[in-house]
Amino acid sequence: MSPLSNIASWVNSPGLNWSQIIISLSTAKFIFMSYMNIRQLGVLQRGKPPKTLEAEAMQAAYDKSRAYSLDKIKCSIAFDIWLYCDSLIYIKFNVYLALWQASAYASSVLPGSAKGEITQSVLLAAIELLAHNLIILPFMYYRDFYLEEKHDFNNSTSSQWLIDKSKESLILLVIHSALIAGTLKVVELAEDLFIWYTWLFISIFIIVVGTLYPYLILPLFYKSKPLGLGKLKDSIDSLAHKNGFPLANVNVVNGSKTSSHTSAFFTGFPWSKHIFLYDTMVDKFEVEETTAVLAHEIGHWALNHMLIQSVYLQLRVLLILSAFSLFYRNPYLYSSFGFNHTPVYVKFGIFCYILTPMNCALQFMSNVLSRKHEYEADAYAVNQSYREHTATALVKNYKNNGGVLDAHWLYSAYHHSHPLLHERLQAIKQVSHKIK
Numbered sequence: 154m155s156p157l158s159n160i161a162s163w164v165n166s167p168g169l170n171w172s173q174i175i176i177s178l179s180t181a182k183f184i185f186m187s188y189m190n191i192r193q194l195g196v197l198q199r200g201k202p203p204k205t206l207e208a209e210a211m212q213a214a215y216d217k218s219r220a221y222s223l224d225k226i227k228c229s230i231a232f233d234i235w236l237y238c239d240s241l242i243y244i245k246f247n248v249y250l251a252l253w254q255a256s257a258y259a260s261s262v263l264p265g266s267a268k269g270e271i272t273q274s275v276l277l278a279a280i281e282l283l284a285h286n287l288i289i290l291p292f293m294y295y296r297d298f299y300l301e302e303k304h305d306f307n308n309s310t311s312s313q314w315l316i317d318k319s320k321e322s323l324i325l326l327v328i329h330s331a332l333i334a335g336t337l338k339v340v341e342l343a344e345d346l347f348i349w350y351t352w353l354f355i356s357i358f359i360i361v362v363g364t365l366y367p368y369l370i371l372p373l374f375y376k377s378k379p380l381g382l383g384k385l386k387d388s389i390d391s392l393a394h395k396n397g398f399p400l401a402n403v404n405v406v407n408g409s410k411t412s413s414h415t416s417a418f419f420t421g422f423p424w425s426k427h428i429f430l431y432d433t434m435v436d437k438f439e440v441e442e443t444t445a446v447l448a449h450e451i452g453h454w455a456l457n458h459m460l461i462q463s464v465y466l467q468l469r470v471l472l473i474l475s476a477f478s479l480f481y482r483n484p485y486l487y488s489s490f491g492f493n494h495t496p497v498y499v500k501f502g503i504f505c506y507i508l509t510p511m512n513c514a515l516q517f518m519s520n521v522l523s524r525k526h527e528y529e530a531d532a533y534a535v536n537q538s539y540r541e542h543t544a545t546a547l548v549k550n551y552k553n554n555g556g557v558l559d560a561h562w563l564y565s566a567y568h569h570s571h572p573l574l575h576e577r578l579q580a581i582k583q584v585s586h587k588i589k
Contacts (some may be wrong), residue, residue, distance in 0.1 A: 163481055164486075171489040175506040176244055181328065182509050183237040189338055190230050193564040195221050202558055205575040214552045221304045221555040228300060232292050239288060244506070250491040252280055253499055269470045271337045274498035275330045281502075282329060286322055293318070301412070304555055311413040317411070332358055333498060340497055356467045367420045367429060374411075376405040377429065385435070388444045392537070398451050401425045409433050415553045417446050419454070426454070437553060438546060445534055445542035446550075452533025458526040465522060469515055473508065480504050516567055523570040531577055532584045540585045544578055 221274055233552035234382035242248060260268055297314060301307035309317070335358065336351055343350035368576040371377070371561060380386050380403040393400035401421065408416065415434040421427045428450075435444060453459060479498070480486055487495035534543040549560065551574045557565075558574055572580070 158310055169485060171486045172244060175243065178506060178509045179237065179240045179244070182513065183233060184202060185513070186233050187230070189561070189564040189567060191585050192561040193226055196559055196561045197226070198361070199559065203575040205579055206558060208503065215558050218551070218555055218558045222557050224300050224303065227245055228292065230297060235288070235292070248492040249499060252277055253496070256280055267586060268494050271334055274337055274496055276334055277498065278329055278333050279326055282326055306413050306555065308409060308413060313411065317374055324373070328362060337497055343351065348478055351463050352467070352471045352474055358534060359466065360463065364420060364422070367427065370404070375408060376404045377406045379403065380405050380430065385440045385443060388440050389447055392444055392448055396455060397449050398422055398454060399426050401427050403428045403430065405435055406431050413553065417448055417450065433553070438549060441539070441542040442546040442549065443499050445539035445546045448534035448537045448539050449530045449543065452530035455528060455533060456529055458530065462522070476508070476511065477501060480507065505546050519571050520566060524572050527571050527577070528580050531581055535581055535584045544581050547577055548575060
């Protein structure tokens with residue numbers, strides 16, 4: 154027997170107590186997350202920034218960042234406890250079965266042609282999404298109207314916040330429903346080849362939604378307008394032309410209506426790219442600093458980071474689907490949740506609990522890849538003669554966004570997709586020395 158067959162045979166053993174195994178996995182993750190939070194709390198007790206930042210006169214920024222990070226991590230600890238208790242309730246009291254029965258009742262009132270497992274699964278997903286949003290709503294409100302406002306980042310009003318959260322929920326519901334319905338239909342048609350066809354469908358779906366996001370979804374929350382003529386526009390056009398970047402236009406997004414955080418990104422097709430600058434960045438950064446930020450972003454494009462990340466994501470989806478195939482026909486796993494005939498969507502939902510260790514490992518791997526790309530994009534900007542402005546833009550960005558300036562190595566490796574500020578500044582200096 155092959156190693157894969159041995160694993161499949163073992164996980165389908167009737168002697169395994171899957172309910173207890175899943176509770177143990179959830180508990181292990183909670184303990185792991187708590188351990189990282191406790192270690193990070195210890196780091197945040199330090200009164201001085203890392204030595205490499207002391208020369209940058211960052212004490213005031215460090216004090217502000219430390220206060221913001223302390224409040225965020227305390228909120229995160231409470232949130233983790235809340236989610237852990239919610240997970241235990243789900244497992245212990247067979248909530249999945251109750252929700253499936255509720256979705257069956259909801260689908261019973263639909264016309265005959267609309268009934269079926271796919272429709273019921275979509276309804277179950279909608280019920281889960283609504284329940285999840287209600288569970289996390291108090292934390293989200295606390296974060297935005299106490300934590301963010303306390304540290305001068307929130308510019309939104311309660312009414313605008315409720316409107317935006319309602320829009321987010323509705324959009325997520327539509328996207329989630331389309332993904333579930335499409336995936337289940339592919340599984341139904343593909344039968345034993347469902348892994349490959351499902352992988353292909355999900356990969357295409359992710360790419361399409363990601364590409365269309367700035368054009369179809371972002372305008373529902375923010376208004377944008379073309380960047381006017383002037384020094385900044387000339388600087389960006391010159392940078393794009395120099396690097397062969399297929400720039401179609403530059404848009405300024407009114408992000409300041411909800412937050413004072415700064416941001417910039419680009420999207421589009423290979424032959425036509427669109428840059429989006431938040432007005433907070435345009436207002437707070439010098440022309441050269443904004444151009445340096447975009448030189449960093451163009452570095453991601455020139456070094457094929459977007460393609461690499463896309464391939465990594467697709468391989469991650471394939472790995473998860475392959476692991477799911479080992480449990481797909483496991484009657485003992487699903488009967489432990491009260492199911493006799495288990496629909497595909499419920500199978501995958503229960504399987505996600507078993508994915509916990511693998512997801513944690515993949516999180517570390519994702520951050521390793523992302524950090525490598527950030528260092529490379531910084532080096533690319535430095536090689537574009539933006540060494541000084543790349544550094545000052547990074548410092549400003551961390552100050553404006555309350556970025557974490559110091560962290561325990563394990564906490565940072567798991568939670569941070571970008572290197573810390575002092576790590577990036579040190580790498581920029583090393584690249585500059587090599588150029589000289």
